Amino acid sequence: MLSVKQARQDILPIHGSFAGKDVVSLDQFEARDLQKIFALVPEMRRIVEQSRPSDILAGRIVSLLFFEPSSRTFGSFATAVKRLGGQTLEVQNPEAVSSVNKGETFEDTIRVFEAYSNAIVLRHPQPGAARQAARVAQFVPVINAGDGNNEHPTQTILDLYTLYEKFGRLDNLNGLLAGDLLNSRTLHSLIRGLSLFPNNTVYLLSPEKLRLSREDYAVLQSRNIRMIEIFSEKDIPGDCHFWYWTRIQRERFASLEEYDQVVTKSFIVTPAMMERYANKDMILMDPLPRVGTIDPAVDSDERAVYLRSQIRNGLYARMALLALILGQA
Ligand code: CP
Incomplete structure (x- = not known):
């Protein structure tokens, strides 16, 4: 087989050249x-x-x-x-x-x-x-x-492209990141990705038990991004460019009982919620699978991109x- 990677111990930064490089983070x-x-x-x-x-x-x-x-x-x-x-x-x-x-x-x-x-x-x-x-x-x-x-770095590449396609930029964006912040690898990568561009703010909405771990919070807060934790949909600011919803990750819980307790406190996007808290130019994203995250009645809303451009991108x-x-x- 043709070898394209030099033998080495460290994961290299991309630094403008992808040829033969690992992509892990x-x-x-x-x-x-x-x-x-x-x-x-x-x-x-x-x-x-x-x-x-x-x-x-x-x-x-x-x-x-x-x-x-x-x-x-x-x-x-x-x-x-x-x-x-x-x-x-x-x-x-x-x-x-x-x-x-x-x-x-x-x-x-x-x-x-x-x-x-x-x-x-x-x-x-x-x-x-x-x-x-x-x-x-x-x-x-x-x-x-x-x-x-x-x-989940390749998910973030497609998520950031989806935002770039819509807004023509990746700076000066306000986003709502919701759901299982503790376990969602897509969110952990997305926050890192957004921090590569100036003046981005993310609002973190989750049940208390699924907040970003304090360790991850400290690591990510040291990046070039503003993070604000909120615990009620009433606190969602009206000027968000995007909402990014994630499912509660059942497979990361020690028992189904523990999962069931948390899932009852999770937030689900409904047409009423979109009407009340989302502005007309935002987009609604979800890495999927959609399990207890978005009411199917929202699918026909033109702001919902999770079953359209997000998958294809x-x-x-x-x-x-x-x-x-x-x-x-
Ligand atoms: N978004 C995502 O990773 O979906 P799959 O688990 O289906 O690959």
Whole structure:
């Protein structure tokens, strides 16, 4: 296999060049790195919409190792590779279908799949698993497709593109981030992403038990972003450019009883809530799956982008990212 990554221990910053690099955290990014991805999105969109053959990933094989369930991230990465002329080696639920089931270690599993492919896209329930995989894989880049409640950087790339598409900028935005702030990896990455641009403010709305951990709060507050915690929908400011809703992450709770107690206190977006607290130019986002987050009656509201551009941008943004990391260009 062609090796594109230099053997190393550290995760490198992107610093203007994606070629062969791991992507495990938004902390690797600068604003210009995101702009570089965004610049490729329209071309990726044309490839999809015109069903245009592409050889950008010709000869490349990408392993998709998903230790947790996924619809969007798995589906969009699989489609992205194929749309760009590459091939995938797909293993969903390795604990059941691979030699992990026989006791093979995580590290050995990564070594095996790096021998067979040019990149590994990894989803795993353990925070830090992607970073660990990136350290183990000596020759191919690892892309974090969500590691426990830690980060989900490619989700943030598509979320920021969705905001950029709507507002033409990523600075001077006010956003409402709601739901499971304790466990939502999408929110942990999104706050990091928004902090790369000046004058952004996020309002954090969650049940008391699902506030951002005090450790994460301290880390993120030291970034270039204003964070304001609120605990009632009545405190939602009317000038938010976007609302970003997240589900309560059932799989992160020790017991169903504990989950049931918290979920009754969660906030659900309804048409009445949109009417009362949302302005006419905002957008409503959700990384999905939508479980107790948004009333389906809101779907027809033109401000609701979660089933429209947000999903499609996931495909285009991941195509752009793969082209930059692995492409011939
Ligand atoms: N947004 C997201 O990560 O969805 P999936 O879990 O379906 O990939």
